[in-house]
């Protein structure tokens with residue numbers, strides 16, 4: 001095929017897509033601008049095609065244009081949501097991905113932007129937010145009914161743990177942001193609440209939001225609120241920052257927050273005011289932020305999941321709660337305090353753990369940390385009858401991991417096949433040891449839950465296709 005024919009093919013291809021496509025060449029001149037993009041932005045193709053980008057779009061600040069970022073700094077942007085007014089003054093929300101295109105010599109030849117109109121989804125998500133706010137009034141300050149944790153509830157005497165605990169107690173008196181790092185179940189929420197209720201803010205709200213629980217557009221609306229008129233159908237609604245005014249806002253799994261939103265959060269931390277989505281007013285806020293991470297911050301920064309600048313801003317006070325396996329001294333005293341708790345709850349009278357039960361607990365490595373220990377004791381107490389000593393048999397603890405030595409035999413397989421088979425074996429064993437619990441398994445193996453789910457799905461569909469089980 002000749003170059004001209006390729007060009008025609010590309011044009012036809014772009015025209016047939018429902019997504020908007022905008023391509024600029026290395027000089028910043030638009031060479032492709034398809035109908036879908038034109039409909040989205042309400043700009044005639046002729047106004048854009050063959051024009052330099054800066055001429056066609058004079059109102060977009062240079063550092064906010066993802067196309068220019070791709071062109072000048074070769075930065076790709078994936079799935080960034082943008083909200084803007086199109087030429088008819090209609091607010092449009094799109095999800096854009098932009099990539100620099102390099103030729104075989106590594107020279108930049110073009111930048112491509114692909115945009116998907118999600119205005120309807122956005123409207124829907126705003127409606128959900130409003131309904132959530134109306135129906136539950138769920139973001140009330142924690143009151144007597146909901147479990148409220150205090151420093152006096154925290155059990156532990158090992159040195160590495162009490163060091164962190166003392167730092168947390170000292171931190172309570174200030175208003176500085178706090179970053180709590182610890183594996184799942186180490187007590188991050190317990191620490192966050194204890195700090196709040198020990199601080200001058202205790203009579204103001206303590207609100208918590210898990211950043212991994214919601215898609216980007218919902219999370220942003222929930223945190224910052226929305227202003228009337230901005231969005232199609234959006235009402236004036238307070239975000240969590242405003243609702244938590246004077247109090248504390250716990251942002252769980254902050255690394256799950258999209259990158260762009262992380263920088264918005266950083267700005268809030270620096271300037272102490274927020275602006276509702278679609279609003280024009282700066283609203284001063286006084287909220288203490290406590291953020292948590294389940295994984296090592298350095299690794300999250302390296303993987304591009306946590307912004308370095310945000311990390312430095314948050315870690316003014318950094319509390320790193322050690323996993324239970326690094327403070328086994330605490331296992332027996334925690335177990336005893338949970339015995340107490342569940343004796344009362346289930347009206348049982350188990351006075352102590354047998355030596356063998358203690359030993360069984362001490363030789364386990366607790367990937368789910370204190371929460372896992374609490375669950376073992378809770379079920380054991382719930383199922384007990386009249387005995388006063390908890391025996392090792394009532395502790396439903398998985399056996400130690402099977403020896404994972406895999407013989408190195410590469411005959412008849414490629415390296416990739418060998419690695420995959422080994423990986424599969426490790427994952428299956430870990431899954432079995434964690435009773436099929438995906439989160440625990442991912443945690444133990446040091447991989448993301450989503451990654452593990454993806455692998456399992458892939459293997460499952462492969463095995464189904466092969467007729468295996």
Ligand SMILES: Nc1ncnc2c1ncn2[C@@H]1O[C@H](COP(=O)(O)OP(=O)(O)OP(=O)(O)O)[C@@H](O)[C@H]1O
Nearest residue numbers: 153154155156183184185186187188189190370371
């Ligand atoms: N030091 C401790 N003393 C007493 N109870 C504890 C301690 N640490 C954790 N717990 C208990 O373990 C459970 C889990 O704690 P928490 O919810 O604070 O963990 P987390 O670190 O926030 O976990 P995740 O990352 O999964 O959200 C809670 O029921 C809490 O009461």
Ligand SMILES: [Mg+2]
Nearest residue numbers: 188189252292
């Ligand atoms: Mg938590």
